Amino acid sequence: MSLSGKVAFVTGGSRGIGLAIARALLDEGARVAITATSDATLHAGSAALAAALPSAGRADDVLAIRADVRQHEQVDRAVASTVERFGGIDILVNNAGVGIFRPVADLSIDEWHTILDTNLTGVFYCCRAALPHLRARGGGWIVNISSLSGKHPFADAAAYCASKAGLNAFSDALMQEVRHDGIRVTCIMPGSVRTEFGARRPGSDDWRLAPEDIAQAVCDVVRHPARSLPSAIEIRPSQPPKKS
Numbered sequence: 001m002s003l004s005g006k007v008a009f010v011t012g013g014s015r016g017i018g019l020a021i022a023r024a025l026l027d028e029g030a031r032v033a034i035t036a037t038s039d040a041t042l043h044a045g046s047a048a049l050a051a052a053l054p055s056a057g058r059a060d061d062v063l064a065i066r067a068d069v070r071q072h073e074q075v076d077r078a079v080a081s082t083v084e085r086f087g088g089i090d091i092l093v094n095n096a097g098v099g100i101f102r103p104v105a106d107l108s109i110d111e112w113h114t115i116l117d118t119n120l121t122g123v124f125y126c127c128r129a130a131l132p133h134l135r136a137r138g139g140g141w142i143v144n145i146s147s148l149s150g151k152h153p154f155a156d157a158a159a160y161c162a163s164k165a166g167l168n169a170f171s172d173a174l175m176q177e178v179r180h181d182g183i184r185v186t187c188i189m190p191g192s193v194r195t196e197f198g199a200r201r202p203g204s205d206d207w208r209l210a211p212e213d214i215a216q217a218v219c220d221v222v223r224h225p226a227r228s229l230p231s232a233i234e235i236r237p238s239q240p241p242k243k244s
């Protein structure tokens, strides 16, 4: 099923997993708005998308908007700009996220708020702004990029794991709330993905997932028939380093 005629809004679409998702949705025919906080990453991301556009004459199918998901006024403006440019929104991908990994005793108050405000409150702001537009189209998708760490917490990542556990619960509750309006909510929980996210670990990272693996999962989800709702998806590297 082509996504031609559909409009997607991808937060944190300037690099990493979000950029791969934006590219895959464009490949499937959708028009795509991407957001990020920095002009530099947005510029690089939109240039990469323009270069990868599947056919000429689609340069207007990409919209790059500077918007911080922690600021609800900026989110509202970004959603309004997308609707003004493309006529509506069918697919919201809440991908923007940050990871700061430190023991709780060393985590600053600002770092705690940065993580929770981006990974959890930002998703609420985006859903709240987009839901009336999804309803106006008669339905749509919300895809939340969570993490396996929301189900399997680990040391030195309490704030991050808590933000993703909260996002898992938020997704499940929202899924039940809006499903009868034709709005389907999916929570994707990746394991380790090869991006610039978090601290780089020493050694080869060939075993990690590629951003394109998560993008493929998003495209698979939004092509499901109307009767079917894959509400939660875990996706992990098939051969991580063995634990000794």
Ligand SMILES: NC(=O)c1ccc[n+]([C@@H]2O[C@H](COP(=O)([O-])OP(=O)(O)OC[C@H]3O[C@@H](n4cnc5c(N)ncnc54)[C@H](OP(=O)(O)O)[C@@H]3O)[C@@H](O)[C@H]2O)c1
Residues within 6 Å of the ligand: 011, 012, 013, 014, 015, 016, 017, 018, 035, 036, 037, 038, 039, 041, 042, 067, 068, 069, 070, 095, 096, 097, 098, 099, 118, 145, 146, 147, 148, 189, 190, 191, 192, 193, 194, 195, 196, 197, 198
């Ligand atoms: N990489 C992994 O191993 C992994 C595993 C599981 C889940 N995830 C989740 O996948 C998502 C994407 O991760 P990634 O690895 O692609 O990270 P990344 O490479 O660091 O990219 C993060 C993206 O989010 C944007 N962003 C950050 N803060 C933002 C904010 N406040 N408002 C709007 N945009 C913001 C960044 O652009 P700017 O810096 O310009 O704002 C960038 O486009 C995150 O939610 C992460 O928790 C990642």
